[in-house]
Amino acid sequence: MRAYLPDYQCSSANSLSEAFSFLEKGARPIAGGTDIMVLFDAGLLAPGDYVDILGISELKGITKKRNTLTLGALTTYSEVRQHKFLQTNFPILCESAKEVGAVAIQNRGTLGGNIANASPAADFPPALLVYEAKIHLVSSRGMRTIDYTKFHHGYKESELKKDELIHSVSLENHLSKHHHFWRKIGSRKAQAISKTMMAGVLKINKNVIEEVRISFGSVAPTAVRCTEVEKFLTGCPLNKNTIREAKQILLKDIHPIDDIRSTGKYRLAVSQNVLEEFLCGIG
Amino acid sequence: MKKLALTVNGKKYLLSPHPFSRLLDVLREDLKLTGTKEGCGEGECGACSVMLDGKLVNSCLVPVLQADGKQILTVEGLAKKYLTPIQESFLNCGGAQCGICTPGMLMAAYALNRNNKKPTQQEIREGLGGNLCRCTGYCQIIESVQKVGKTKPSTRKGKSRS
Ligand SMILES: Cc1cc2nc3c(=O)[nH]c(=O)nc-3n(C[C@H](O)[C@H](O)[C@H](O)COP(=O)(O)OP(=O)(O)OC[C@H]3O[C@@H](n4cnc5c(N)ncnc54)[C@H](O)[C@@H]3O)c2cc1C
Ligand code: FES
Ligand code: FES
Numbered sequence: 001m002r003a004y005l006p007d008y009q010c011s012s013a014n015s016l017s018e019a020f021s022f023l024e025k026g027a028r029p030i031a032g033g034t035d036i037m038v039l040f041d042a043g044l045l046a047p048g049d050y051v052d053i054l055g056i057s058e059l060k061g062i063t064k065k066r067n068t069l070t071l072g073a074l075t076t077y078s079e080v081r082q083h084k085f086l087q088t089n090f091p092i093l094c095e096s097a098k099e100v101g102a103v104a105i106q107n108r109g110t111l112g113g114n115i116a117n118a119s120p121a122a123d124f125p126p127a128l129l130v131y132e133a134k135i136h137l138v139s140s141r142g143m144r145t146i147d148y149t150k151f152h153h154g155y156k157e158s159e160l161k162k163d164e165l166i167h168s169v170s171l172e173n174h175l176s177k178h179h180h181f182w183r184k185i186g187s188r189k190a191q192a193i194s195k196t197m198m199a200g201v202l203k204i205n206k207n208v209i210e211e212v213r214i215s216f217g218s219v220a221p222t223a224v225r226c227t228e229v230e231k232f233l234t235g236c237p238l239n240k241n242t243i244r245e246a247k248q249i250l251l252k253d254i255h256p257i258d259d260i261r262s263t264g265k266y267r268l269a270v271s272q273n274v275l276e277e278f279l280c281g282i283g
Numbered sequence: 284m285k286k287l288a289l290t291v292n293g294k295k296y297l298l299s300p301h302p303f304s305r306l307l308d309v310l311r312e313d314l315k316l317t318g319t320k321e322g323c324g325e326g327e328c329g330a331c332s333v334m335l336d337g338k339l340v341n342s343c344l345v346p347v348l349q350a351d352g353k354q355i356l357t358v359e360g361l362a363k364k365y366l367t368p369i370q371e372s373f374l375n376c377g378g379a380q381c382g383i384c385t386p387g388m389l390m391a392a393y394a395l396n397r398n399n400k401k402p403t404q405q406e407i408r409e410g411l412g413g414n415l416c417r418c419t420g421y422c423q424i425i426e427s428v429q430k431v432g433k434t435k436p437s438t439r440k441g442k443s444r445s
Contacts, residue, residue, distance in 0.1 A: 001305060001324060001343075010302040010348050030346065034326060037344040040303070041324040050303070052348055078338075102413025103394065105326060107338040108345070190412030191327055 002043030012052040016059075016165070020140040022051035023163045029053045031074060032108035034101070035117045059112065059167060062086070067173045073112025073166040081106070089173050092127040092199045095182040099123065102190040112166040118156045118222070121261075123184065125152070125223035126199035129215040131171050138167040155221035178203045178211070181278045185270055187261075194218045195262035196271045200278045209233050209242075214275070219256040219267050226253035229275070243279045247272040287351040291316065292360025302348035306340075307331045309347045310357060318358040318386045322415065329414030332387040332394075333357050339394035341413070358386035361393065362441025369393055369428070371437040378427030380418035387414050392428045402428065 010030065013019035023029070027049040030036050039045040053059065059074040062083055069085065077097040080086060087094050100106055100114075100123050114124045115135070125148075128135075133148040137160060148169070151159045160166065181200040186192030196218050203211040212233045214226040232249050236242045256267035284299040291314060300309050307324075310316045310333070322330035324343045331342040334356035361367050369392050372378065379385040388411060395402055395410035402410060407428045416424060 001308065003303075005301045005303060008301075008303040010346055012348055012351070033344050033346060033349070037305070037346065038325045040346075041305070041343060052346070054349055101326070102329070103391065103410060104329065104332055104339045104341045104413050108340055190409070 001041050003040045003045060007047035008050065009048070010050040010052060012055055014055050016056060016138060019051055019053055019056060019165060020163065022049070023165070024140065025049070027051040029165060031110045031113040032076065034105055034109040035113060053165065059165070068170050069173060070168050070170040071111055072168050073110060075111045077106035077109050080111070089176065090127070090131055090171060091180045092130065092182045093124070096123045096127050096184070096199070099184050099189070111169060115151070116158070116160055116166055118152060118158050120155065120220060120222055121193045121218040122223070123194070123197065123217070126197055126215040126217045127182070128169060129223055129225050130199045130201050130213040131175070132213070133169045133171050135169050136167040137164045139164040143167060149225060152222035175201055179282050181281065183274045183277065185274065193261060196256065196267045196274065198271065198274045198278065202282060204238060204282060207237055209236050209238055216254050216271060219254040219271055224253060226250060228252040238279060238282060243276055246279065247275055250275055287347060289350055289353065289355060291355045292357060300347050302346060304347045305343055306333070306345040306347050306350050306355070307342040310342060316357050316359050320383055320386055322383070327415070329387040329391060330384055332390040332414065334390060334394060339391060358389055361389060364441060366437040366439045366441050368432045368437070369396065371434060371439065372431045373427045374439070375434055376427040376430055377423040378419065384414060384416040388416065388424055392431070395428070396431060404429065
């Protein structure tokens with residue numbers, strides 16, 4: 001371990017109000033620790049005060065009220081993948097949770113941490129984008145709700161204020177007639193951060209695309225909705241020509257770069273192929 | 284420093300570690316339970332796997348504060364009077380060579396076996412997907428897990444420690 005322990009302090013909060021008082025004094029939240037502790041072990045975590053929020057019951061649990069499903073920020077990958085209602089109605093969330101890290105990471109890593117960490121390669125954001133989730137943020141000033149599409153501003157930048165916590169994410173269940181698709185490309189099945197990944201939902205009527213939502217991760221500073229491809233595809237017949245053109249239009253929506261995990265060129269080619277795989281698999 | 288109450292392998296401890304200490308270091312250095320290993324120190328290799336309140340975790344990624352009031356099971360707590368069927372199977376199938384990954388493999392296999400007595404090869408690969416081994420090539424490890432309970436109960440004495 002390369003961190004110098006005396007540089008750090010950590011206290012547990014057992015309620016939201018307790019957490020706010022720590023946050024207002026400058027402490028930063030720690031949930032499952034699967035991002036924070038990696039930095040800590042490497043000696044790269046900013047020194048200072050941290051507040052452990054894992055014991056706050058208000059941030060836990062998956063609840064269903066009429067057509068709305070709410071996932072508390074502390075929901076783990078394991079809880080998501082085992083949830084029967086999610087498996088049937090929001091399968092992309094479960095499939096993406098299943099491919100995060102491996103069991104021990106899935107038992108600890110949380111939805112809130114994945115969103116707040118704001119990595120362009122995070123696995124939940126593409127699913128949340130195509131499911132048009134709402135995100136609920138809470139602080140001592142109260143709760144505010146925004147569309148998830150508006151949450152991430154840029155690379156590692158988001159709507160989240162320093163004294164705020166992600167409270168939960170909610171999803172409307174109205175996609176039962178849609179096809180749901182998820183594909184993550186990494187170097188191996190377990191423990192791999194993606195080189196590119198895609199989430200998609202699509203509704204087809206007599207071979208004409210009625211509604212489509214597509215999102216990619218790891219190919220831009222944040223996960224992105226592919227609005228150009230969506231606009232083009234809506235109302236088109238689903239055939240070879242449509243797919244060929246969609247793959248070209250994808251260049252307007254995603255801007256992959258070279259980094260430690262892959263090259264921009266590879267990412268682009270594979271993303272186009274994944275889009276093709278999605279569209280070819282329907283029917 | 285705040286006192287933390289940890290139950291490790293059934294035994295209660297009251298400790299005053301730095302709250303940000305890694306559970307891994309508290310187990311190894313404060314409690315001298317050196318069965319749990321450190322490989323990567325970043326959640327990738329699984330050598331540090333332990334059970335925390337019934338769930339498999341990487342102890343290198345757990346600040347000890349978050350283990351306050353919790354039950355921890357380490358590799359030292361697996362065997363009681365005799366070795367467990369999982370340990371026996373690793374011995375019989377050559378599931379351990381140098382042994383550095385073995386405590387973590389055993390804990391991951393234990394976690395898998397708790398919910399799934401007859402895992403398929405695919406389920407074993409997934410259950411052990413977070414554990415790296417540089418010696419065996421994995422085949423013997425997978426076989427060890429497939430054959431758990433298929434041999435006679437162990438007559439090798441366990442050395443349970445807490
Ligand atoms: C070996 C390994 C493999 C991994 N594989 C993947 C993968 O395949 N895909 C993937 O997407 N991720 C992966 N990760 C990253 C990680 O597991 C996730 O991002 C995880 O969801 C983070 O959640 P956490 O609770 O552990 O966050 P923490 O580490 O506790 O926190 C992360 C950040 O979020 C903030 N935060 C946490 N909760 C809240 C909240 N409620 N409100 C406001 N801020 C908050 C913290 O202050 C911190 O900045 C991997 C990590 C490891 C170590
Ligand atoms: S030492 Fe903890 S996962 Fe490698
Ligand atoms: S037996 Fe040596 S690393 Fe697995």
